[in-house]
Amino acid sequence: MPLSVSLSFPAGRFHATAWGHHVNEALPEWPPSPWRFLRALVAVWKQKVPHLNRQLVEGVLSELVKTQPAFKLPPATLGHTRHYMPTHDKPTKVFDAFVSLAHDAEVVFHWTDVNLTDGQQTLALLLSQLGYFGRAESWCAARLLSEFDAKRINCLPGSAAVGQESVRVLTASPTTWNEWAFKDKKIVRPDPPWNLLAETADLHLERWSDPPGSKWVSYARPADAFAPQRAGKKEASMRSFTRTFTVARYALDAIVLPLVSETLPLAELARTAVLCHFDLLHPRRNEEDQPPHSEALSGKTALKEHRKSHDHAYYLPTDEDGDGRIDHLTIWAEMGFKAAEELAALDALRWLPRGDDNDWLLAHQVCRQIREARRQRGGAPKSGLRLLLVGLGRCEDFRSPLFKASQIWVSATPFLASRFPKERGTRKDSGEFLGRDNAKAFARHVLEEDIQRWRLxxxxxxxxxxxxxxxxxxxxxxxxxxxxxxxxxxxxxxxxRKGDNGAQRSAGGFRIVFPESVSGPICLGYSSHFGMGQFVPEKPTQPDS
Structure with missing residues (x-):
């Protein structure tokens, strides 16, 4: 039966130097080689799902190497950056070549006849855990396709015809890929001892140019595979992405990082900056043009009404090394960032401006400084906060305390009551919750209400x-x-913002104990989308020595 695997690259780049070429030749691999794909599957198995039985994985790989896959290659162009790498003598210029393609474009591997009746679930699991393909910069999302039109194939094994060009692609030999051909005693045998797992250093010791267990196959790809594409008319609706990401994680860097007590203003600054980048990436062409609107990033509908479902973005600054200063920012939206334009705005978030005295700026001041920085194209200014996007994924992809499971959760930032006490009417609060002296009891009462709404x-x-x-x-x-x-x-x-009353609301720090482990994030109360009301798993107390 036919089998199709889709790979997409949310960063819009595929970094991989073709086998047999030096990095400074600036010749990226295209199509991606089956040899690299098989090695990636084994890496996922050994690093992320080692509990899988070897026979299961070997059975899947054995089926995939029996025939050579065909490809559906999306429109792409070549690109490269140049930078200097430190060496013992002097810095050496290195070319970093890559294939540039659309964020939502799919590269499809297609096998016409594969018997994976017993191994399809294993392959699907391995693909779901594949975070990058090629070099580590090549973030990817991989999945099995339930349906694929073979007429879309544009790269096949065989001789090139008119309008095509021939390219050598490294594939696996069906008979020797899982043998071990190395003799040098200095080489460490991998587990399992397969030629597929040999490292480049092993080849150098044996003075081999090609990995044993592999073979070169000529493929015919479109002659215009890297021809620049004419930009078509922009669609009114935003492009959707093949995999829905719900989390963007950033590491913060600055001469002086902000204090944990500044969680809310930092979260508000991050939201303003992301929305500013989103608008700058989609400027209006005329007065009647309506730019795309992101409910996930803004928390508002196209009519500027607040979303009531609370599945839009939470901007969560955190102190994860316990020094009292914010070192990470997590943007989490349960509804997911489904559009490539939203991912582009998250990727553009590299810097947050601060005032001359490190004070927090108003929204229009933030946008003005971001526009100036983008016009200068000189990278992030030295002042302010620098951000490094360390990952896009889902909650289960990260190890932050926000996403752990625990039976006991404690406040990391104050819970702010989502309402004020009601002193009259049919739904008035009990006297034990009224008055300034009962503010803490009222905060706990509202937290219990918010927990019930969250459960619902x-x-x-x-x-x-x-x-x-x-x-x-x-x-x-x-x-x-x-x-x-x-x-x-x-x-x-x-x-x-005008009229904000967060400082006037009842607040407190709380401990929530569940009868069983509950997975985070848990963010409740007023301004919970801006870092307030964060709960984290309680750390076990250290016994007295």
Whole structure:
């Protein structure tokens, strides 16, 4: 039966030097070689799903090497960067060549006849864990295609015809890929001892130019495979991406990182910057033109109404090394970043401006500085906060405390009550929650209400999750939270918008105990989309020595 595998590259680049060429020849591999693809599957098996049985994986690979795949190659162009690598003597110029393609373009491997009745689930699992293909810069999303029109194939094994060009592609030999041909005693035998797993250094020791167990096959690809494409008319609706990412993770760098108490203003600054990049990437062509709108990034509908489902972006600054300063930013949207334009805006977030005295800027000041930085094209200015995008993925792809599972969750930032006390009417609050002296009790009461609403939202999701009723919701000792035991009053709790009343709301630090482990993120209360009301798993207490 036919089998089709799709690879897409959210960063829009495929970095891989073709076998038999030096990196400075600037000749990227295209199409991606089956030999590289098989090695990537084995790497995923050994690094991410080592519990898989060797016979299962070997059976899948054995089927894939029996025949040579054909390809559907999307429109692409060549690109490269030049930079200097440090060496013992002097810096050496290196060319980093890559294939540039659309963020949502798919490269399809297509086998016409593969018997994977027992191994299709294994292959699907390996593909789901493939985070990059080629060099580490080549982020990818891989999946099995349930349907594929073979008429779309444009790169086949064989001689080139008119309008095609011949290219050598490294494939696996069906008979020797899983043998071991190396004799040099200095070479460390891999596990399992397959020729497929040999390293470049092993080839050098044996003075071989090609990996044993491989063979070269001539493919015919379109002669205009790298011809620049004429930009077509932009569609009114945004392009959707093949895999839905829900998380973007950034590492922060600055001469002085912001304090944890500045979580909310940093989150507000990040949201403003992302939306500014989104607008700059899609300028209006005329007064009547309506630019694409992102509900996931903004939290508002096209009519500027607030989303009530709370599945849009949470901007969550965190201190993950316990020094009291924010070192990471996580942008999480349960609805996912489904459009390539949203991913482009997240990728453009490399710098957050600050004022002359490291004060927090207003929205129009942020956008003005970002526009100036983009016009200069000189990289991020030295002042402000520098951000490094360390990953795009889903919650299960990251090890941040935000996404762990735990039975006990504690406040990392203050919970702010999502409403004020009701002193009259049919739904007025009990007297034990009214008055300034009962503000903390009222905050706990509202937190319990918000937990119930959160549990109901989880049940009504497209993929329902049953969150158990908590056993208890209690105050943290001394109402202090985090590694530096800050009180709620030490946090900045108001946004830079007219009439914001975050600082006037009841607040507190809490411990939530569930009867069983619950997975995060857990963000509740007022301004929870801006870093307030974050809960993290409670760290086990160290026994006294």
């Amino acid at each position: 939202r989880c049940l009504n999701n497209p993929h329902p999750i049953a969150i158990p009723e908590p056993d208890s919701v209690t105050f943290l000792d001394g109402d202090r939270m985090g590694a530096h035991q800050l009180r709620p009053i030490q946090f900045k709790r108001f946004r830079k």
